[in-house]
Every structure is written in structure tokens, then in C-alpha cells.
Amino acid sequence: MTPLQVQTFPEAIAAMLPWSGLWVDVLSALVGTFLVANFLLLNTAVAGPWAKRKITAAFTDRISVNRMGPAGILTIPADAVRLLSKEQIIPEGVDRPAWDMGPILIPFSALLGFAVIPMGSGIQVADPEVGIAFAFAASSIASLGLIMMGYASNNKYSLMGGLRAVASNIAYEIPLVVTGVSVILFTGSLRTSTIVAEQAQPLVTLWGVSIPQWFAFVNPFAFALFTVANLAEVGRNPFDIPEAPTELVAGYQTEYSSAYFVLIYLGEFIHIFLGGAIAATLFLGGPAGPGPAALGIVWFTAKIWAFYLFTQWARSAIPRLRVDQFIEIGWKGMLVLSFANLVLTAVIVGVLA
Incomplete structure (x- = not known):
């Protein structure tokens, strides 16, 4: 293991086994990926059917789900059964298999992006040298799914939603990546573990308390830009133009029901968590936080x-x-x-160097 590379989760699992060989490496990778994916799916299951309603109700002074289980928590399995048991309606004139593949690509791309995110407590599926670039590239695959769904649905509202989704991703993904590059100028590396490690250094110490060198403190303007562009990337207000219920019914997802609707809904919320994970990795120290390193996964989840x-x-x-x-x-x-932020950051880094 080189100084710049941490032990990945599959490597840690393989080290605990008494055997060695290619099949052990493959098995460890599958087990590590399975555990990480299920951790993310569990968070998404709580966020989508339950937390979203509770949070929105609190913000808008309304009563949310409260009938099924304590605080309505059993709404989660109830919604899963309700949606998955609905009839899968396939409209006439759809272009298959593009119509079928679109909903699959959305959650797949988000889960793929998490492969290189350091979650703390030794949980990181892979740590390639191009880590953060891989995360951005994986999340971009969702754009392909959205345009496939819009084009293949044989519905003008879906087509408009797909076109708006592409326009959205092109217009805001470039600022998102360029702002991320400004962080790379500080670290000199695309490896996510290195980016997190750089932020562990103290920025300033006041009255015996060290403030970490999180890039949100070093360059708050870049963090603000990234947060706004991230909102557009995950399709949240004021940037939810691709769905726009008042204009496009539901945009690219108008013609989808049952399991396909669940996949779209699932992918939407995993992408929100992926956006938060990339922001945490680049600007908020990744899984860093007060207390022992074992609490890393707790701090990462909180972020x-x-x-x-x-x-x-x-x-x-x-x-x-x-x-x-x-x-x-x-x-x-x-x-x-x-x-402008990129040029200013390059000048500052050049002067400090």
C-alpha cells in the first residue's frame, strides 16, 4: 500500500479471510459492494417515502404521514408494496429497449459514483487515481437515462422533459466540474482519499481549538457555487425544470409506473445523496469529524x-x-x-507555492 493509497473495503474484507487468490479478491469485492449498496439503499428508503414527507410537512406547517406505525415509519414498506404491486403499463409506440433501460441507468449511475467515495471507518470500495473524475463521470450517466426515457416514451411532455434534462446537465455540470477542479489545484491529486487527507490538516488554531483545513473554509465562494450547481444537478428547486409538474405533467417520467417508477424515484434520491457525498469529499473533509476515526461513517452519513x-x-x-x-x-x-473562481484559485495557489 503506497502512502497515497488507503486500504479499500474489499481489501480489508480479503485480509480477514484465511484464503488468498483471485476468487477471494472477487468475492471480497462483491461482498464490499453489496454492503455499501445496501447501506445507501437503506438511507434512500428512509429518505424517499418517509423523511421527504415529514420534512416538507414541517417546512409548510402541515401534518404528514402518521397512521402506519410509530410516526408513520411503516409507510416505507407500505409504499414499496403499493408501488411494486401496481400494473406495469407500457404505452403504445414506445421505443424499447430504450424505454426499459432508462429507469435502470439512473440508480445504477448514482450507485456507481459511490464506489470511489471514502465513507469513513475504512469503507471505500475503490480508490483509483482518477477518483473524483470517476464520480463526476458516473453521475453523468443519468443524463443518458433521462434523454432515453424522454425520447422513447412517445409523449411530447416526456420528450420536453428529456430535452430540458440535457440542457440542465450541460448548463450546470460544467460549472460543477470546474468548481471541483479548483479544489484539485489545492491537493494536486484526483484521488478522493488524498483530497480528504489534505483537509485533515489544521487551518488555524484559536484558544487551543484547531479548525480543520476544509476547503469550504479555505474557499467558501467555491463551496457556494458548487452547492448551487449541485442543486441543479440533482433537480431540486429552483432547478426542477426537467419534471416541472405544472408544465410537463411529470416530464421524462410521465409514462412510467410500478417498478420502473420505483427505480426512477430511487435513483433520484440516491443522486441527492451522491451530490452530498461529493460535496462532503471536496469541501467538508469527507468523513472527518470530532471523536475517534471509527465515527467516520457516522459523520459522513450526517453530512x-x-x-x-x-x-x-x-x-x-x-x-x-x-x-x-x-x-x-x-x-x-x-x-x-x-x-473566475478557477483562475483566482490558480493565482492564489501559484503565489502560495
Whole structure:
């Protein structure tokens, strides 16, 4: 293990087994991936059917689910049974298999992005040298799923939703990545474990208390830009143009029901958590937090849930933009500011070097 590379979760599992060989490495990778995926799916199951309703109700002074189980928690299995037991309706004229593949790509791309995210407590499926670039690339696969769903549905509202989704991702993904690159200028590495390790250094010590060198403290302007672009990337207000219920019924997902609707819904919330995970990795020290290193997974979970709470606040409090405003802010505002931040960061890093 090199100084820049941590022991991954599958490697830790393989080290605990009394055997060795290729089959052990494959088995360890499968077990590690299975455990991480189920951890994420469990969080999503709580976030989607239950927490979303509870949080939105609290923000809007309403009563949320409270009939099924304590605080309505049994709504989670009830919704799963209800949705999965519905009839799968396939409209006439859809273009299969594109219509079938679209809903699968959305959760798949989000789960794939988590493969390189250090979650703390030794939980990281892979640690390649191009880690953060891989996370951005994996999350971008969802755009392909959205345009496939919109095109293949044989529905003008779905087609418009798919086109808006592509316009959204192009307009805001460039500022998102460029802002992420400004962090790479500080670290000199794309490896996610290195980015997290760099933020463990103390930034300043006041009265015996050390403030960590989180890049949200070092460059708060970049963190603000990244957070706004991240909102657009996960499709939350004021950037939920691809779905826009008042204009497009449900946009790209109009013609989907039953298990396919569950996959779309699942992918949407995993992507919110992935957005929070990337933001935490780049700007908030990853799984770092007070206490022993064993609490890393706890702090990581708290950070991605904090981002989820922020997206739900935005959904409840901020009105949707018009599509022309949406595009104008992306190209004339976010893009210019992200490149300005990149140039300024390069100058600062060059001076400090």
C-alpha cells in the first residue's frame, strides 16, 4: 500500500479471510459492494417515502404521514408494496429497449459514483487515481437515462422533459466540474482519499481549538457555487425544470409506473445523496469529524443527510425558475463565476507555492 493509497473495503474484507487468490479478491469485492449498496439503499428508503414527507410537512406547517406505525415509519414498506404491486403499463409506440433501460441507468449511475467515495471507518470500495473524475463521470450517466426515457416514451411532455434534462446537465455540470477542479489545484491529486487527507490538516488554531483545513473554509465562494450547481444537478428547486409538474405533467417520467417508477424515484434520491457525498469529499473533509476515526461513517452519513435536508428546504421554500431564466443563470452566471473562481484559485495557489 503506497502512502497515497488507503486500504479499500474489499481489501480489508480479503485480509480477514484465511484464503488468498483471485476468487477471494472477487468475492471480497462483491461482498464490499453489496454492503455499501445496501447501506445507501437503506438511507434512500428512509429518505424517499418517509423523511421527504415529514420534512416538507414541517417546512409548510402541515401534518404528514402518521397512521402506519410509530410516526408513520411503516409507510416505507407500505409504499414499496403499493408501488411494486401496481400494473406495469407500457404505452403504445414506445421505443424499447430504450424505454426499459432508462429507469435502470439512473440508480445504477448514482450507485456507481459511490464506489470511489471514502465513507469513513475504512469503507471505500475503490480508490483509483482518477477518483473524483470517476464520480463526476458516473453521475453523468443519468443524463443518458433521462434523454432515453424522454425520447422513447412517445409523449411530447416526456420528450420536453428529456430535452430540458440535457440542457440542465450541460448548463450546470460544467460549472460543477470546474468548481471541483479548483479544489484539485489545492491537493494536486484526483484521488478522493488524498483530497480528504489534505483537509485533515489544521487551518488555524484559536484558544487551543484547531479548525480543520476544509476547503469550504479555505474557499467558501467555491463551496457556494458548487452547492448551487449541485442543486441543479440533482433537480431540486429552483432547478426542477426537467419534471416541472405544472408544465410537463411529470416530464421524462410521465409514462412510467410500478417498478420502473420505483427505480426512477430511487435513483433520484440516491443522486441527492451522491451530490452530498461529493460535496462532503471536496469541501467538508469527507468523513472527518470530532471523536475517534471509527465515527467516520457516522459523520459522513450526517453530512449527506444535511445536504438532503438542504435540498428539501429548497424544494419547499424556493419557487421554480422559468426555463429561460434557468438556462441564462447557468450559462451567463454560474459558468462565468466558476471559471473566475478557477483562475483566482490558480493565482492564489501559484503565489502560495
